[in-house]
Amino acid sequence: MPATHLPLLALTMGDAAGVGPEVIAGCWADARVHALCRPVVLGNPEILRRACRLRGQSIEVQPISTIAEATPSPTTLPCLAVGGDDVLDVPIGTHDARTGQAAYLAVVEAARLALAGQIEGLVTAPLSKAALHAAGHDYPGHTELLAELCGTPRFAMMLYLPPGVANRSPCGLGVAHVTLHTSMRTALDMINVEANVEAAELARDMMQRLGVAAPRIGVAALNPHAGEGGLFGDEEIRIIAPAVAQMRQAGIDATGPLSADTLMIAARDGAFDAVVAQYHDQGHIALKLLAMHAAVNVTLGLPIVRTSVAHGTAFDRAWQGTAETTGMIAAIETAAKLVPTRTRRD
Structure with a gap:
């Protein structure tokens, strides 16, 4: 009997001082997300807990050490921890090398997982290009970084x-x-x-x-x-x-x-x-x-599926609980649509 196969998508948290964490938290309980895919987040578990509380979401953030451990649901958010806890001390709405490094590491790990076939696509929350540069990574943004990681001319x-x-x-x-x-x-x-x-x-x-x-x-x-x-x-x-x-x-x-x-x-x-x-x-x-x-x-x-929201870190609106989630849901939907195989036989 054919069974629906929901693609495993990695969501990178983006810059912890921007709107990325709350955008992910805000859309996590939306039934459409879990009807489209099996999502897992790459980022900092405590930052995501803060974002869930900010959005009033009763969601358990589940730290995992491998993608295989992920059991996502509208009330459970699996998070593969990437980077250190120094991001917890970064002031909201600031360009900081610590959040730049954490965002960079999440993208690198997500690309590695996608190229290895452990995930079927990635959806990125916005990072700060200034923070990325402050951390010593001279890329104009996600697009050029991912092209290099994938060896795509x-x-x-x-x-x-x-x-x-x-x-x-x-x-x-x-x-x-x-x-x-x-x-x-x-x-x-x-x-x-x-x-x-x-x-x-x-x-x-x-x-x-x-x-x-x-x-x-x-x-x-x-x-x-x-x-x-x-x-x-x-x-x-x-x-x-x-x-x-x-x-x-x-x-x-x-x-x-x-x-x-x-x-x-x-x-x-x-x-x-x-x-x-x-x-x-x-x-x-x-x-x-x-x-x-x-x-x-x-x-x-790219040889992998990558989508993103079309907006930036919105530092002026970050961590106010009002960040728009429509773009993240659309990015998840588009990534799921682009995954080559959506059905399989048991």
Whole structure:
């Protein structure tokens, strides 16, 4: 008889001084989470106990030494302890090397477990990039760290809105980025034909995994009015149009370069399944205006499943018991959907 197989997902706690612990605590009792997966948290058990108390959750935090010991339920939160207890003394809402190191170790361990097949995916709560750097780890964020840990040279960040969330696509809407965590001046030098084609290929592959047989991809222009025929810049003529031509030659249903100020409206209304944005804020601002708290961060190109909330540590709102949990639930749902095998035979 076939039996439902719920994937084992690791949730990394993120920065202990930010909203990550309370976001996890806040969504833990939600029946949807446990209907989607078997979750286990990597982090500090006492921090999670504090977060559960803050949210008024009657949840037992169960310290475990191996993933195999995890018995998650709406009232039991298994926690694989990672890092030391020095995070207990870090003031709320501060960038600190101690919380940066703990968050780093949790991601490293989660990636190791995923690559070893001991978990089927990971969902990350936000870490502080400044705290990460203070701890001596020179990465712009989760995406680049995970790419290195997985030995992945071709990767990209996609922000993804699940179906029915401010978009008309039955499989949701994704935005992949040509450049990511870098300054605008640096990003301009990184935009080229190859990077555009790679982002489109990764976006196509991900949307196919999410259920779109032949994804329609809109490619954003860089300059106002798509360069206005070269009057406002020639990147569209020199780089983006040739890239779109290569995409189409490779069998990708790509259209562009399209003016960025109207592209997301068309995508929202169902014209595209995915968008290729040229730089971080071009994609992030537009998609987050549609539905920030429901957006999911998906890392493209990894040999493992990784999703995340689309917001940061929110130090200004941390540990007030008001952190939004919608994004974490959406990230868990998306990770569970991306796990290749959802059923098995006993």
